Amino acid sequence: MKKNKLDSVLKAWGERNQPDAETQARLESRICDLPVPEPGSASPRMDPRPIHWAQGRWAAAAAVLVLAGTLGWMVFRSGLHPEAQCAEQCVTQKLARFTEQQVSGHLAILDEVETLFPGQIRWVRLDEDGMQLQMDEKPAPVEAARPRMAVRMVMVARQENQDHWETVWSSDVLARTEEYIEISPNKGIAGEVGVWVLPLADGRYAVDSEIVWAASDGPASYETRILSAGQPEQILSQTTAGLETRIYQTVEPLMNGNG
C-alpha cells in the first residue's frame, strides 16, 4: 500500500537523521548543565496544577480586581459610547456576514461548476479579483456527499485613533466540508491561509485556521474555533505600529440541489 510505503520512507528518513553519538553527547552535556530551579520556584505560567489556597488568595484577589475593572470599563463604555461599541463590533462583524443574495448566488455558482466538473472541484474562491477554481486532475471516487458550505474570511484594519474599519482583504471560498482550503491572499499580501471545516453533530462547525503572513509584522494565527452557521467569529486581533488588524471568519451552509 502506498500509505505504508510513505510511512516507511518517512520513518527511515527519521532514523537516518538521528544525531550521531558525538552530537548526542554534546547535547546531553548541555542538558545536564542546565541550572535546575529549586522545586516551587518555577514560573507560574508553566504550572498546570490547580492553584493552592495560599497562592490562590492572591490570584483570586487579582482576578476579582481584573474582572471588576473590566466590567466597570464595559459599563462605562456602553453607557457613554453605545455607537462606538457598535462601531467596533457590529460594523466589523457585519462585513463578515453573508446576505441571502450572496448565499443563493454562491449556491448557484457551486452547482454550476460541480455540474461542469463532477467530482473534480475541491473549492471555488470568489473575491474582487474574480473566481478561481481548485480542481483535482481526476474525478474523486464516489463517496457520501459531504455538505457544502461557504467560508468567508475578512481582514479589516484601522488606525488606532480612528473608528472606521476598512476591509483590507476579503475572500469567499465555496467547498464541501472537510476539504482543506489553502489560499494566498490577494492585494499584494504575501502569506498563506489554510482552513478546514468539520460539521459537528449539533449543527455547528469546528473550523481549523492557519494564517501566516510573510511580512515581518503581519498577523499569524493557529486557531481551532467552534462556529455557529452564519455567525462571524473574530479569529485574530493584532495591533502593530498603531494599526489594528482583525480577521473574521464565517461559515454558511449551502443547502439546496446537490447539497
Place this chain on the structure above:
Amino acid sequence: MDLIEPTDIELIASYQNGGPSQSISDLFVRHLGKVRGMMYQMTLNHADADDLTQEVFIRASRGLSGFTGRSSFSTWLHRIAMNCAKSFLVSRNRRPIGATDEMPEPVAPCGDRPDLQVAAGELDEHIRSALEQLTPKLRAAMVLTVLQELPMSEAARIEQCAVPTLYWRVHEARRQLKHLLSEVLS
C-alpha cells in the same frame, strides 16, 4: 545494585521532594533523543534542532516543579516541544524571503558505501523539501503520528485539538506528501 530504572514519575517526585538534581538530568537524558528527533523533523535543520532541544528542556526544567502527572511526562514534554517548534517556525517564516540561511544539510552517514550515501542524501533532500512544504500544523501531525508513532489521542492532546481534526491533518499531509514524493514512492 538497583536494576529497575525509576519511572519518569518517580524521578519527578524525587526532584519535587528536594531530591538530587541528578534525577532531573536522568529524566531529561532519557527523553533527549526523542525530543531532538522531533525538533529536527519540525525544523528540518540540525543546528536549529540542537538549539531548540536545549530550549525545550530549559522550559521543562522551569515548569517541572508544577508538574502533577495529569498527563504523562512524555505528553507534557512533547507539548512544550511542539509549541517551541511552532513558535520558531512562525518567526523563521517571517524573515524576508532571501534572508534565510538555509544550507544543504549534511548527508546522513550510510556505512562504507559512497553510492548508497549519495542516494540516501538525495532521498533525504527530497523528503526534507517535501516536509518543508507542509504547513507547521500538517507537519506536526505527521511528525507526531508517523515519525514519533504516538497514538492519535495522545497526538491530539499534544496539538490541543480534536481527534477528528488530527485525523484530517494526517490525511491532508499524506495527500500532499504523496504528491510531492510521487517519484520516490513509485
